[in-house]
Amino acid sequence: MAGLSELASRLRTELGTEKVIDDRQELRTYECDGLAHYKVVPGLVVLARSTADVAAAVRACNDAGVPFVARGSGTGLSGGALPHADGILIVMSQMREILEIDRDGQRAVVEPGVINLQVTRAAAAGGYYYAPDPSSQQVCSIGGNVAENSGGAHCLKYGFTTNHVLGVEFVDPSGNVIEIGGKAPDSPGYDLLGTIVGSEGTLGIATRVTVKLTRAPESVETLLAGFDDTDAAGQAVSAIIAAGVIPAAVEMMDALAIEAAEEAVHCGYPEGAGAVLVVELDGPASEVDAQFADVKRLCDQAGAFELRVAADDAERALIWRGRKSAFAAVGRISPDYIVQDGVIPRTALPEVLRAIADLSGQSGVRVANVFHAGDGNLHPLVLFDDAVDGAAEAAEKVSGQILDLCLQHGGSITGEHGVGADKAKHMPDMFTADDLDTMQLVRCAFDPNGLSNPGKVFPTPRLCGEVPGRHRGAHPLVEAGLAEQF
Ligand SMILES: Cc1cc2nc3c(=O)[nH]c(=O)nc-3n(C[C@H](O)[C@H](O)[C@H](O)COP(=O)(O)OP(=O)(O)OC[C@H]3O[C@@H](n4cnc5c(N)ncnc54)[C@H](O)[C@@H]3O)c2cc1C
Numbered sequence: 001m002a003g004l005s006e007l008a009s010r011l012r013t014e015l016g017t018e019k020v021i022d023d024r025q026e027l028r029t030y031e032c033d034g035l036a037h038y039k040v041v042p043g044l045v046v047l048a049r050s051t052a053d054v055a056a057a058v059r060a061c062n063d064a065g066v067p068f069v070a071r072g073s074g075t076g077l078s079g080g081a082l083p084h085a086d087g088i089l090i091v092m093s094q095m096r097e098i099l100e101i102d103r104d105g106q107r108a109v110v111e112p113g114v115i116n117l118q119v120t121r122a123a124a125a126g127g128y129y130y131a132p133d134p135s136s137q138q139v140c141s142i143g144g145n146v147a148e149n150s151g152g153a154h155c156l157k158y159g160f161t162t163n164h165v166l167g168v169e170f171v172d173p174s175g176n177v178i179e180i181g182g183k184a185p186d187s188p189g190y191d192l193l194g195t196i197v198g199s200e201g202t203l204g205i206a207t208r209v210t211v212k213l214t215r216a217p218e219s220v221e222t223l224l225a226g227f228d229d230t231d232a233a234g235q236a237v238s239a240i241i242a243a244g245v246i247p248a249a250v251e252m253m254d255a256l257a258i259e260a261a262e263e264a265v266h267c268g269y270p271e272g273a274g275a276v277l278v279v280e281l282d283g284p285a286s287e288v289d290a291q292f293a294d295v296k297r298l299c300d301q302a303g304a305f306e307l308r309v310a311a312d313d314a315e316r317a318l319i320w321r322g323r324k325s326a327f328a329a330v331g332r333i334s335p336d337y338i339v340q341d342g343v344i345p346r347t348a349l350p351e352v353l354r355a356i357a358d359l360s361g362q363s364g365v366r367v368a369n370v371f372h373a374g375d376g377n378l379h380p381l382v383l384f385d386d387a388v389d390g391a392a393e394a395a396e397k398v399s400g401q402i403l404d405l406c407l408q409h410g411g412s413i414t415g416e417h418g419v420g421a422d423k424a425k426h427m428p429d430m431f432t433a434d435d436l437d438t439m440q441l442v443r444c445a446f447d448p449n450g451l452s453n454p455g456k457v458f459p460t461p462r463l464c465g466e467v468p469g470r471h472r473g474a475h476p477l478v479e480a481g482l483a484e485q486f
Pocket residue numbers: 033034069070071072073074075076077079080081092112133134135136139140141142143144145146147148149150151152153200201202204205206207327328416417453
């Protein structure tokens with residue numbers, strides 16, 4: 001810890017006393033993100049207020065060989081912002097200025113701590129909004145969204161964060177401030193912007209982000225459909241997409257998730273439903289009207305026993321309230337739960353949901369399902385009571401088995417919540433050693449000393465001298481003259 005106290009003195013001199021926290025009690029505030037069962041008290045916290053602050057903190061870490069982790073709002077669900085006990089947590093939440101709203105150019109330039117929904121609010125007066133809308137949009141930061149390549153209910157039609165980021169100002173792990181991308185589309189050279197988005201803070205820290213603004217649609221229609229079971233609801237989803245309709249959102253909740261939402265926010269979903277779908281269409285009024293008629297017919301044909309159309313914005317908000325509050329609502333029916341995140345092809349929905357129900361039945365671990373059905377992006381909520389011996393372990397096991405199911409059906413171990421600390425161990429289930437090593441080469445190009453959020457994403461880092469392993473020394477790609485290690 002002597003290293004950290006020297007670092008604290010250096011940072012107090014360079015940044016000012018008020019931006020550096022080393023009081024043990026205060027540090028505990030930052031011991032976890034939204035995945036609260038992993039906890040590590042950071043060695044030191046820096047509250048950054050500018051790019052210069054971030055660069056100074058990173059340079060100091062680089063000089064001292066100390067790891068650092070960026071933190072936005074701390075809503076991540078994979079332990080990505082989990083601190084290091086012997087490292088610095090660089091908190092971005094005070095960098096909250098919207099620097100520019102350029103309606104004519106359809107873009108905004110914001111600091112990374114700006115809350116997702118604030119961008120939409122700032123753009124609304126000119127008839128624009130920011131399309132990627134995680135359910136945490138009232139609290140999560142744009143920097144965290146960039147790091148996680150976050151999705152949300154409307155990403156089925158509009159794409160994930162990566163489709164809406166034009167450029168970033170970025171502090172690399174040596175403390176250099178670099179510009180990647182910009183206001184013009186499609187810069188020459190490697191797609192470094194695509195590499196940065198979704199890199200989970202392992203390549204450096206975004207200090208300014210240029211995002212696209214999307215024109216608010218002329219018309220929006222929202223439907224709540226009640227079904228007897230998830231099979232019927234899944235068939236409706238497949239039928240809608242097969243008919244060539246791309247809704248702005250298609251969300252599904254099963255009986256347990258509905259029960260939780262009803263208890264928490266009294267959203268008045270159809271009584272007795274084994275599953276509900278929230279389907280939203282947006283666009284030009286004539287197109288929306290025609291497609292909405294198709295959607296209602298297809299839900300009806302798949303067996304919907306109740307169809308409820310939102311008559312106005314207030315009714316629309318009520319329909320969405322159940323869905324948007326679902327994660328938190330589950331706290332009403334279970335003291336503890338794991339929010340899992342995996343993707344499957346949409347057509348496998350009925351089969352995989354049945355298999356999850358079987359896993360739940362066999363293990364006695366309850367699983368509530370609430371998810372982005374149109375993308376096949378599942379969010380099984382695995383319920384347990386930590387006070388019961390062995391319950392957490394049983395829930396962890398079921399949670400891992402659900403990821404196995406996703407892989408068996410050609411899916412992925414994460415859709416939008418990132419790998420973080422939580423799923424690093426599952427990466428070899430999806431990628432070969434060579435795949436992972438190639439990703440590590442990219443990481444090493446940015447971060448040769450392995451200081452930027454180490455221990456996340458990769459199960460056992462083998463390059464950059466982080467941890468000894470199979471490829472310590474020259475990487476096979478380097479030996480073959482196919483890659484260069486810096
Ligand atoms: C109730 C709830 C609902 C959610 N719904 C969704 C959803 O629908 N879709 C979805 O995608 N996610 C969802 N999430 C997950 C979470 O909100 C997102 O992952 C979000 O992008 C995290 O943002 P944050 O600011 O809280 O980041 P943090 O949790 O603080 O950090 C997340 C990761 O980003 C890195 N990071 C943060 N800021 C920076 C920066 N400036 N530069 C580089 N790296 C940085 C951190 O090191 C960490 O690895 C939900 C979470 C909750 C609690």
